[in-house]
Amino acid sequence: MxxxxxxxxxxxxxxxxxxxxxxxxxxxxxxxxxxxxxxxxxxxxxxxxxxxxxxxxxxxxxxxxxxxxxxxxxxxxxxxxxxxxxxxxxxxxxxxxxxxxxxxxxxxxxxxxxxxxxxxxxxxxxxxxxxxxxxxxxxxxxxxxxxxxxxxxxxxxxxxxxxxxxxxxxxxxxxxxxxxxxxxxxxxxxxxxxxxxxxxxxxxxxxxxxxxxxxxxxxxxxxxxxxMGEIPSIIPIEEKVLVCKEHLEGLIELRGERNAINEMRKNYSGYFKSLPHFKPFRLKLVTTNDLKEINQTLDELQTFYQTQTFDHLHNLEEE
Ligand SMILES: Cc1cc2nc3c(=O)[nH]c(=O)nc-3n(C[C@H](O)[C@H](O)[C@H](O)COP(=O)(O)O)c2cc1C
Known part of the structure; x- marks a missing residue:
């Protein structure tokens, strides 16, 4: 494609x-x-x-x-x-x-x-x-x-x-x-x-x-x-962030930083859209041209969803 x-x-x-x-x-x-x-x-x-x-x-x-x-x-x-x-x-x-x-x-x-x-x-x-x-x-x-x-x-x-x-x-x-x-x-x-x-x-x-x-x-x-008759894995947020960063780094090597940052924008939703409250993170990822800010946003996103998962499990336990 x-x-x-x-x-x-x-x-x-x-x-x-x-x-x-x-x-x-x-x-x-x-x-x-x-x-x-x-x-x-x-x-x-x-x-x-x-x-x-x-x-x-x-x-x-x-x-x-x-x-x-x-x-x-x-x-x-x-x-x-x-x-x-x-x-x-x-x-x-x-x-x-x-x-x-x-x-x-x-x-x-x-x-x-x-x-x-x-x-x-x-x-x-x-x-x-x-x-x-x-x-x-x-x-x-x-x-x-x-x-x-x-x-x-x-x-x-x-x-x-x-x-x-x-x-x-x-x-x-x-x-x-x-x-x-x-x-x-x-x-x-x-x-x-x-x-x-x-x-x-x-x-x-x-x-x-x-x-x-x-x-x-x-x-x-x-x-x-x-x-193969197995239950499909759920991909943890750390893995998604890691792969997303690897993808971006690979693109930078291929196309140079500026083009890669641009080209990567169409991929973020695929990586994270299934997560609730992704919108503000997405906005940052697709508007900045600063690689450091992108990596920082991905780190923040990871921390946010790790906490969310924790809260979710915690709520379930209370129920
Ligand atoms: C952005 C984009 C680029 C595509 N580029 C190619 C391509 O280079 N070669 C190709 O055979 N099909 C290309 N396609 C078509 C897809 O391979 C596929 O046939 C089409 O999207 C339907 O399958 P899907 O419903 O799983 O997406 C492209 C589709 C999209 C959306």
Whole structure:
């Protein structure tokens, strides 16, 4: 996920149980032209394997060149993004913009498959718009030209992120007797319970969790615990603060202090929003540019909630 699954955060997710990691999406044109910001997005650590480098684009030569560049970075697989709905991507026929031209989608995907000896996977949506959701046919055709797995977000391009993800068609793809490659489902999984329920209902080979992982790497651990029949752990506040600080430090190393402080802002709610009275802490965290103040606020937050927990337990005892 763009500006989310950068290397420091992926490593944290891996530690908490994410089985497969994928880089942020990277523009094939930029990789082909050796744009350093994009090239850096391919950096990863051995501990992150199995890892996929995700590329997007709409020009065959650029996609092929980007595939060669990505292969040289030695990932475990290459993932093509045919799912992004935002205008600057889909508007140019990349991402989910390709979904109104399936022959071209198949042609470009085949070019990527042929350009590498690494497995190629695809991430896509149900179709371009409500009246056309050809995902069952798309999955068959992409399997036929050699992709090794497909991940499906249960929305159309027109839906962007609105409405509810429809998993019934994802289930149809999975249960299509013609399909033999792994089929992964995606869309609206925001709790271990929902992951378990959807995995059982639709029989998918795996689940991608997107927005619910923002500032919440713990969801991987909790989901795996539930899938194994255990009760999901409750993550203590000290651990959340520690991981949050580690995340920020990793981002500082990657992007420099100023950019990291900015980028980290979208993560705090994920880490702490479930806690009552988080609002004033959040306000401080997302408005200051001072690293010392951020760390101090995180320390204060920890002390506050440790006391809260104590009071809570104390009240329970009195009851
Ligand atoms: C901020 C943001 C950035 C994203 N970047 C990517 C991306 O780079 N590649 C990708 O395949 N999907 C990307 N997505 C889409 C998610 O991977 C996922 O398909 C979508 O959010 C639906 O899943 P969810 O309901 O679990 O969030 C992004 C989503 C968000 C909100």
């Amino acid at each position: 763009e500006a989310i699954t950068n290397q420091p955060y992926r490593k944290i997710c891996k530690r908490y149980g994410a089985d497969i990691l994928i880089t942020e999406f990277i523009a094939s044109d930029a990789l082909a032209r050796d744009v350093q910001m994009s090239v850096q997005k391919m950096n990863f650590d051995e501990m992150e394997r199995p890892l996929g480098i995700q590329i997007f684009g709409n020009n065959k030569e650029m996609l092929v060149r980007a595939t060669e560049v990505a292969q040289a970075a030695r990932p475990d697989f290459i993932d093509i993004n045919w799912g992004c709905p935002v205008k600057k991507v889909a508007g140019k026929g990349s991402g989910s913009g390709i979904l109104n031209n399936i022959p071209k989608m198949v042609e470009l995907t085949e070019a990527v498959v042929k350009a590498t000896n690494l497995p190629v996977t695809v991430k896509t949506r149900l179709g371009y718009e409500e009246k056309s959701k050809p995902i069952v046919e798309i999955a068959e055709r992409l399997q036929d030209i050699g992709i090794q797995a497909i991940s499906i977000h249960g929305r159309t391009r027109s839906q962007m992120y609105k409405g509810e993800a429809d998993w019934t068609l994802i289930g149809e793809v999975k249960n299509n007797p013609r399909m033999s490659i792994p089929v992964f489902g995606n869309g609206d999984i925001d709790s271990p319970q929902k992951a378990l329920e959807y995995k059982n209902s639709y029989g998918v080979d795996g689940i991608l969790i997107g927005r619910a992982t923002i500032g919440n790497p713990f969801i991987f651990k909790q989901t795996k615990e539930l899938l």
